[in-house]
Amino acid sequence: MLRLSDIAEWRSYANGVRAKGRTVGLVPTMGALHQGHAALFRAAKDRGDVVVATLFVNPRQFNDAGDLERYPRTPELDRSLALDSGVDCLIEPTLDAMWPAYPAPTPTTVSVGGLSDLYEGAGRPGHFDGVASVVAKLFAITGPARAYFGEKDFQQLAVVRQMVRDLAFDVEVVGCPIVRDHDGLAFSSRNARISKDGRRQALALSEALACVAGHADCASAQRARLTATLREAGVELAYADVVDPTTLVPSRDDETGERRALVAGFVEGVRLLDNGPVRIVGR
Numbered sequence: 001m002l003r004l005s006d007i008a009e010w011r012s013y014a015n016g017v018r019a020k021g022r023t024v025g026l027v028p029t030m031g032a033l034h035q036g037h038a039a040l041f042r043a044a045k046d047r048g049d050v051v052v053a054t055l056f057v058n059p060r061q062f063n064d065a066g067d068l069e070r071y072p073r074t075p076e077l078d079r080s081l082a083l084d085s086g087v088d089c090l091i092e093p094t095l096d097a098m099w100p101a102y103p104a105p106t107p108t109t110v111s112v113g114g115l116s117d118l119y120e121g122a123g124r125p126g127h128f129d130g131v132a133s134v135v136a137k138l139f140a141i142t143g144p145a146r147a148y149f150g151e152k153d154f155q156q157l158a159v160v161r162q163m164v165r166d167l168a169f170d171v172e173v174v175g176c177p178i179v180r181d182h183d184g185l186a187f188s189s190r191n192a193r194i195s196k197d198g199r200r201q202a203l204a205l206s207e208a209l210a211c212v213a214g215h216a217d218c219a220s221a222q223r224a225r226l227t228a229t230l231r232e233a234g235v236e237l238a239y240a241d242v243v244d245p246t247t248l249v250p251s252r253d254d255e256t257g258e259r260r261a262l263v264a265g266f267v268e269g270v271r272l273l274d275n276g277p278v279r280i281v282g283r
């Protein structure tokens with residue numbers, strides 16, 4: 001596995017891959033890698049791409065300095081997990097290379113209107129501008145044929161897809177299913193920050209989703225089920241909703257079909273999110 005940090009070397013590596021007639025599969029991450037990330041690396045490998053993974057804790061997508069500071073960093077473990085999961089080139093760019101002006105604002109921002117203001121964006125102003133800007137830059141440097149993102153961050157996936165459509169990036173965005181631990185909790189780098197008791201509480205997120213997946217009901221009844229399960233467990237609710245999977249517009253009670261349930265809340269001060277498929281039946 002090759003390791004690079006310099007942007008010029010990284011660009012020239014990707015150019016070389018394409019010159020040999022191969023395709024680049026990009027997997028952007030913020031490190032503290034786990035099995036959810038490994039599944040993305042394997043998905044890229046299985047499609048026959050040369051797998052380029054990036055490890056970069058992007059400060060522009062954090063609206064809370066404390067959250068950025070506490071974000072877990074495990075570079076040694078990340079390197080061995082990446083190697084074991086088939087990553088061909090691991091990129092660890094420096095902050096100075098990515099955002100030389102930081103902490104001063106970078107003049108150029110990519111902003112995906114509408115979608116970015118909902119849910120995660122409402123609770124974390126500027127978050128998706130940071131995400132879209134860094135993903136656009138990673139695309140510009142790497143020139144991937146495909147880029148792999150987890151459904152775990154469902155809204156992020158929707159924002160990236162919208163950006164790719166609107167700006168005509170020649171990149172196929174591949175969404176990969178959520179990988180869960182044995183108890184149902186979705187793998188997340190932030191799980192490392194919750195205690196054993198907190199973890200029991202956190203399970204309410206996946207339980208709430210399993211509960212709505214097991215019922216066919218109208219949107220507001222599904223919403224009420226999500227909210228009740230989270231509140232009963234003592235999770236400090238950020239949001240729980242049933243939405244259109246592409247636009248993230250909340251579903252109405254006269255709609256019928258396959259939708260997405262989104263949940264987010266705080267456990268021991270740590271923001272956790274999850275989502276899953278849900279069927280609604282209009283009344």
Ligand code: AMP
Nearest residue numbers: 029030031036149150152153178179187
């Ligand atoms: P992060 O390092 O948290 O920014 O995540 C990097 C990528 O891994 C994003 O596309 C996430 O959606 C994806 N990811 C994180 N956790 C999971 C998971 N449990 N299952 C699937 N994908 C995940």
